[in-house]
Amino acid sequence: MPAKLLRYISGLTILVLLMAGCDSSPQSTPTFTGVIKIGVASPYTGDTADGGIQIWQGAQLAADEVNAQGGILGKQVVIVPADDSADPNKAVSVANSLVSQGIVAVIGHKDSGVSIPASAVYHAAGIVEITPTSSNPQLTAQGFDTVFRVCPIDKTQGPVLAEFMIQKLGFTSIAVIYANTAYGIGLDAEFEQRATALGVTPVTSQEINRGDKDFSATLKTIQPLNPQAIFYAGSLPEAIIIVQQMKELGIKATFVGGDTLFQPEFALQAGSASEGAYVSSFFPDLSQSSDQSAKNWVASYRDTFKRDPGGNSSGGYVAAKAAFQAIQNARSTDPAQIKAALKTLDMSSLIGQIAFDANGDLQDQRAHLHIFQVKDGAFVPVP
Numbered sequence: 001m002p003a004k005l006l007r008y009i010s011g012l013t014i015l016v017l018l019m020a021g022c023d024s025s026p027q028s029t030p031t032f033t034g035v036i037k038i039g040v041a042s043p044y045t046g047d048t049a050d051g052g053i054q055i056w057q058g059a060q061l062a063a064d065e066v067n068a069q070g071g072i073l074g075k076q077v078v079i080v081p082a083d084d085s086a087d088p089n090k091a092v093s094v095a096n097s098l099v100s101q102g103i104v105a106v107i108g109h110k111d112s113g114v115s116i117p118a119s120a121v122y123h124a125a126g127i128v129e130i131t132p133t134s135s136n137p138q139l140t141a142q143g144f145d146t147v148f149r150v151c152p153i154d155k156t157q158g159p160v161l162a163e164f165m166i167q168k169l170g171f172t173s174i175a176v177i178y179a180n181t182a183y184g185i186g187l188d189a190e191f192e193q194r195a196t197a198l199g200v201t202p203v204t205s206q207e208i209n210r211g212d213k214d215f216s217a218t219l220k221t222i223q224p225l226n227p228q229a230i231f232y233a234g235s236l237p238e239a240i241i242i243v244q245q246m247k248e249l250g251i252k253a254t255f256v257g258g259d260t261l262f263q264p265e266f267a268l269q270a271g272s273a274s275e276g277a278y279v280s281s282f283f284p285d286l287s288q289s290s291d292q293s294a295k296n297w298v299a300s301y302r303d304t305f306k307r308d309p310g311g312n313s314s315g316g317y318v319a320a321k322a323a324f325q326a327i328q329n330a331r332s333t334d335p336a337q338i339k340a341a342l343k344t345l346d347m348s349s350l351i352g353q354i355a356f357d358a359n360g361d362l363q364d365q366r367a368h369l370h371i372f373q374v375k376d377g378a379f380v381p382v383p
Contacts, residue, residue, distance in 0.1 A: 034074075036075045036076070039080045041094055043111070044085075046087075051110055055108060063079050073333070086111050091118040095121035103127065107132065112138075115129070116182060119147050122147075132151055132312060133151050137153050145360070150351070156366060159190060159194035162191050173200075177218060177232050179233065181234065204225060208234065210234070211238075214245075215238070229256055239270075244271075247273040259281055262279050262311035274374045275375070281311055281369075281372060282351075283312070325345060327341070
């Protein structure tokens with residue numbers, strides 16, 4: 001069994017133990033005067049579970065570190081996980097459950113379509129939501145002053161990918177496939193708008209359903225158009241099937257996808273069909289960093305979870321660190337004070353500077369976008 005797959009399975013095992021009641025955070029000691037509960041809401045079951053597990057693991061590692069140093073304000077940080085199953089219909093009940101457990105902030109959700117309905121619950125309770133990965137612009141366009149994110153939004157990601165494909169790779173013929181989800185629709189709209197402005201109107205734009213298992217009809221519609229590239233906006237499981245079916249049909253177009261594909265499973269499960277594909281990421285690959293603090297973090301992650309960090313691991317870690325820093329700066333666990341402190345936060349982190357604009361979105365978003373290509377089954381940064 002490949003080592004990467006073993007590490008992936010190890011991560012799943014850890015989360016099963018967690019959901020069964022095994023808490024990997026340090027136990028309370030007499031030095032702690034109380035607890036600070038931080039919710040971490042993401043999918044821990046279903047076909048995108050590993051991305052959610054990575055968010056939890058990153059947040060848990062941040063909590064372990066701060067607790068080892070005496071906690072925050074003398075209190076122990078306790079991570080409260082909540083499985084949203086990447087299901088928008090489950091979002092509200094999950095959010096209400098977390099609020100009822102006395103959390104003072106929530107890290108998550110992973111998916112835009114889940115974060116958007118959940119955000120209304122947190123806003124009504126006055127509790128901040130810091131998402132590592134939900135990128136649909138609608139999330140912060142609602143006017144909720146409790147929403148923050150440590151990732152770029154699709155108004156930035158879509159144009160950056162269009163510019164990369166057209167200006168750097170030189171593509172003049174692009175087909176689009178997008179999922180009928182908040183993420184897929186939003187990223188596609190921003191990509192197509194910028195591509196068209198650059199003089200390349202997609203030759204076709206095909207909608208697919210989240211959860212479908214066969215995209216041969218869609219690909220056979222695209223095939224006669226002979227595009228140089230296919231841009232994909234959607235979830236990882238469908239992308240794996242699409243590139244496999246592209247190979248089966250002999251479609252030679254270069255495959256380019258959004259941030260959801262920056263996960264080990266893309267190359268592991270798609271195999272040679274993923275070779276040469278490009279994907280964006282909100283986070284650098286810290287395992288390839290020469291920075292000593294990044295090396296130390298990767299070593300600590302591996303030691304704790306017996307696996308390599310994934311595409312969302314550093315996002316969960318940094319989102320949690322932002323919450324911790326806000327609590328420390330506010331010198332309070334009052335959610336209103338935490339919110340006020342986040343608005344003025346200016347924090348160095350493993351993924352770059354974290355500071356928010358008036359909407360709760362990251363400042364200097366382009367600096368937080370990265371592009372990788374699959375080469376020999378691994379993600380290689382594109383300069």
